[in-house]
Amino acid sequence: xxxxxxxxxxxxxxxxxxxxxxxxxxxxxxxxxxxxxxxxxxxxxxxxxxxxxxxxxxxxxxxxxxxxxxxxxxxxxxxxxxxxxxxxxxxxxxxxxxxxxxxxxxxxxxxxxxxxxxxxxxxxxxxxxxxxxxxxxxxxxxxxxxxxxxxxxxxxxxxxxxxxxxxxxxxxxxxxxxxxxxxxxxxxxxxxxxxxxxxxxxxxxxxxxxxxxxxxxxxxxxxxxxxxxxxxxxxxxxxxxxxxxxxxxxxxxxxxxxxxxxxxxxxxxxxxxxxxxxxxxxxxxxxxxxxxxxxxxxxxxxxxxxxxxxxxxxxxxxxxxxxxxxxxxxxxxxxxxxxxxxxxxxxxxxxxxxxxxxxxxxxxxxxxxxxxxxxxx
Amino acid sequence: xxxxxxxxxxxxxxxxxxxxxxxxxxxxxxxxxxxxxxxxxxxxxxxxxxxxxxxxxxxxxxxxxxxxxxxxxxxxxxxxxxxxxxxxxxxxxxxxxxxxxxxxxxxxxxxxxxxxxxxxxxxxxxxxxxxxxxxxxxxxxxxxxxxxxxxxxxxxxxxxxxxxxxxxxxxxxxxxxxxxxxxxxxxxxxxxxxxxxxxxxxxxxxxxxxxxxxxxxxxxxxxxxxxxxxxxxxxxxxxxxxxxx
Numbered sequence: 001x002x003x004x005x006x007x008x009x010x011x012x013x014x015x016x017x018x019x020x021x022x023x024x025x026x027x028x029x030x031x032x033x034x035x036x037x038x039x040x041x042x043x044x045x046x047x048x049x050x051x052x053x054x055x056x057x058x059x060x061x062x063x064x065x066x067x068x069x070x071x072x073x074x075x076x077x078x079x080x081x082x083x084x085x086x087x088x089x090x091x092x093x094x095x096x097x098x099x100x101x102x103x104x105x106x107x108x109x110x111x112x113x114x115x116x117x118x119x120x121x122x123x124x125x126x127x128x129x130x131x132x133x134x135x136x137x138x139x140x141x142x143x144x145x146x147x148x149x150x151x152x153x154x155x156x157x158x159x160x161x162x163x164x165x166x167x168x169x170x171x172x173x174x175x176x177x178x179x180x181x182x183x184x185x186x187x188x189x190x191x192x193x194x195x196x197x198x199x200x201x202x203x204x205x206x207x208x209x210x211x212x213x214x215x216x217x218x219x220x221x222x223x224x225x226x227x228x229x230x231x232x233x234x235x236x237x238x239x240x241x242x243x244x245x246x247x248x249x250x251x252x253x254x255x256x257x258x259x260x261x262x263x264x265x266x267x268x269x270x271x272x273x274x275x276x277x278x279x280x281x282x283x284x285x286x287x288x289x290x291x292x293x294x295x296x297x298x299x300x301x302x303x304x305x306x307x308x309x310x311x312x313x314x315x316x317x318x319x320x321x322x323x324x325x326x327x328x329x330x331x332x333x334x335x336x337x338x339x340x341x342x343x344x345x346x347x348x349x350x351x352x353x354x355x356x357x358x359x360x361x362x363x364x365x366x367x368x369x370x371x372x373x374x375x376x377x
Numbered sequence: 378x379x380x381x382x383x384x385x386x387x388x389x390x391x392x393x394x395x396x397x398x399x400x401x402x403x404x405x406x407x408x409x410x411x412x413x414x415x416x417x418x419x420x421x422x423x424x425x426x427x428x429x430x431x432x433x434x435x436x437x438x439x440x441x442x443x444x445x446x447x448x449x450x451x452x453x454x455x456x457x458x459x460x461x462x463x464x465x466x467x468x469x470x471x472x473x474x475x476x477x478x479x480x481x482x483x484x485x486x487x488x489x490x491x492x493x494x495x496x497x498x499x500x501x502x503x504x505x506x507x508x509x510x511x512x513x514x515x516x517x518x519x520x521x522x523x524x525x526x527x528x529x530x531x532x533x534x535x536x537x538x539x540x541x542x543x544x545x546x547x548x549x550x551x552x553x554x555x556x557x558x559x560x561x562x563x564x565x566x567x568x569x570x571x572x573x574x575x576x577x578x579x580x581x582x583x584x585x586x587x588x589x590x591x592x593x594x595x596x597x598x599x600x601x602x603x604x605x606x607x608x609x610x611x612x613x614x615x616x617x618x619x620x621x622x
Contacts, residue, residue, distance in 0.1 A: 293467065376475070
């Protein structure tokens with residue numbers, strides 16, 4: 001079979017270039033947008049995804065990890081009664097006001113009080129054992145390296161949280177927060193910083209490690225509904241992380257904005273691509289009409305156009321992949337929160353190929369004007 | 378006696394009529410025209426532009442339906458076929474050569490000729506061999522790997538003829554095949570069309586107002602205002618080459 005679609009594409013690549021660029025850029029925009037959304041809203045759950053806990057226990061109905069309320073510390077005993085639970089760590093999360101040494105005004109910070117022991121569950125994936133050991137020092141805090149300028153402080157410098165002096169003992173990476181700045185401290189320091197008399201030093205969450213993490217779902221179900229120790233709810237780490245991200249994505253309106261933008265990108269890409277393909281088909285109309293005169297069916301000619309559209313999509317995507325990989329690497333280097341996973345990448349690829357196919361179908365409509373009798377006049 | 382006139386004609390039109398509407402005006406191009414075209418001959422329809430000769434070609438080749446009357450090609454009534462059946466009929470039986478060569482810029486001469494053969498369901502090797510034979514026949518075996526941009530006008534038209542010929546059609550239609558060519562190239566195309574009719578027994582119907590063609594046709598139909606003014610046979614009817622009724 002003569003590869004008419006492919007050979008025409010190669011020979012007249014200039015004619016198809018705008019379509020390839022349109023598909024490529026549409027794909028790239030969707031991909032980067034998805035990576036940013038996952039990265040930014042993913043940071044809402046950094047407390048969970050940066051830690052090793054299998055179960056999170058918090059106040060009933062908590063919609064996102066940053067909206068927790070203090071729970072009874074005695075629930076820890078209830079959790080430890082379950083044979084599947086090997087250890088439980090308290091986690092204190094509180095809103096606070098930061099005043100840097102230089103004149104940066106007030107800054108809203110989220111203090112995470114954790115157990116600094118080397119094998120602690122919380123932030124096990126974000127902090128090295130030596131770094132977390134520095135939190136044993138009273139009033140010691142760790143911040144993200146991307147936030148250090150904003151906080152107006154250097155390593156070793158001091159600042160005030162809720163009027164209490166703290167000292168920055170180190171910086172980490174990948175701990176940027178949504179709508180504020182994450183500050184890590186020991187549980188003891190966090191209790192010092194908590195000015196809410198109602199909290200009374202109680203933890204916001206209890207985080208449990210399990211003997212077999214694969215059993216997390218079953219254990220969480222088993223631990224629910226026991227009110228003897230006061231109100232609490234149990235989520236698996238995965239479920240609680242997803243709950244937090246979805247809250248930010250959809251209950252804040254940001255997700256709707258992103259979806260709207262994705263729709264616009266798709267529409268603009270489809271318009272440009274289909275117009276280019278229509279023009280390319282129109283340019284070969286006499287040749288297609290001749291083939292039709294020779295008895296090659298319109299259906300077969302449609303396949304040629306659709307094949308061309310899919311090649312345009314594939315080539316555009318190939319370009320987008322190269323450029324996208326470079327841009328994502330640059331973003332990571334600049335501490336821009338970007339995250340990409342396989343399902344989302346595949347969804348973007350399917351979307352871009354769908355865009356090319358839709359444009360191809362639009363171009364196919366113009367084949368209806370292929371009337372071989374018109375060649376005789 | 379086995380006179381060719383007694384055999385069934387390859388193409389037959391019975392009282393065909395065709396009109397085109399352009400806005401409010403309606404132009405009757407053909408009105409009650411009847412004619413028969415025989416196999417193994419190069420038949421030329423000539424006449425001034427607008428006389429209806431291209432419309433007649435489009436109708437006889439199954440590219441356009443008639444308003445009234447009946448058209449038979451190789452014994453099949455074309456006026457009774459739907460679009461898909463007409464496409465199939467054309468694929469099996471007809472070749473076309475147009476004034477513009479209509480070659481795909483991206484394909485080599487060999488690929489241009491091979492392309493329609495692919496849709497006939499031939500194997501890759503068969504299609505390749507048949508295309509090569511066809512290009513040899515028009516004297517282009519040494520130019521097979523070239524793309525249209527590297528070929529002269531005459532060569533392009535010969536590729537177009539090879540493309541039409543490769544399917545080994547019983548009917549070959551040519552519309553002004555020489556009008557874009559100089560004298561020597563035009564002559565060569567005429568000779569090829571003539572040879573196809575005589576060697577393959579193909580029914581070659583050619584529409585042209587090129588006076589150079591007239592001397593080479595077996596039969597010349599002069600048309601004006603949708604009617605046939607004269608029907609001259611320039612050479613005695615040929616014995617048909619194995620193409621029976």
